[in-house]
Amino acid sequence: MKARIHVTLKNGVLDPQGKAIQHALSALGFGGVEDVRQGKYIELDLAETDPGKAQAAVEDMCKKLLSNTVIENYTIEIE
């Protein structure tokens, strides 16, 4: 199975890289971009075939390593 994980900064956590991207877009003439939040995308190939077990295992991975829950949120898609 594949797990697709998005890790993003929590609301309220300043994202200086997002701000720099926003300024660069504006400098390129892309107006109307009101906010940019950047994050990480992680893809895992799993040997597990049971979606429920895969979801639980990836949740555990996100909590223990793939995200820092002090500053980040994560979302998981399993297929």
Next chain:
Amino acid sequence: MTPMKTAVVVFPASNCDRDMITALEKITGQKPHIIWHQDDDIPDVDMIALPGGFSFGDYLRCGAMAARSPVVRKVIEHADRGGHVIGVCNGFQVLTETGLLPGALMRNESLKFVCRDVHLKVENNDTPFTNAYEQGEVITIPVAHHDGNYFADPDTLTELEDEGRVVFRYVDKRGQAGANPNGSRNNIAGIINRRKNILGMMPHPERLIEDAQGGTDGLGFFKSMINALN
């Protein structure tokens, strides 16, 4: 009087380990134990130092990989037993990633790597790492980091402030706020845990321990440990 026994952990891409080893040897009179990150056995020591650098290439997040390495499990056991631990720069990032210290170190607000001397105010000299300084003393110590922007949620910040656990704060040379090199919350440069045996800081005291380095303001940090632990 038994001399203070120390150890320095070395991760792949640590790069301030030698400065730390030199500083500890100079201060304690004994060479620290040098521990490779894959070792899961730490000799009996009073204090373990996690040095600066870019452990594991800062992959995923600064300090994230190092925080999960076998040796750090032993560092956590050492700290749980009341043993002393310091984390400088990348070492501070590792300590927050393990959860031994609260909060997280994020990318500098300027997005730039900052490498220069900064002024720090000693906000609490009642710790094993600062007792040789005066309360409120302003010292000059270099920083060299890209991710030193300390973040914690408002409740954690209040707790740190109320409990006197903000040990070092960025100030200007007169000791006033307004000279923050990285955007850290509350101008925080270094914090300590509640039990006062684990300290993390972004600036590098090990880089200013003799006149040849341009100053000795870092010496008090190491002398404090000698006072506390010998």
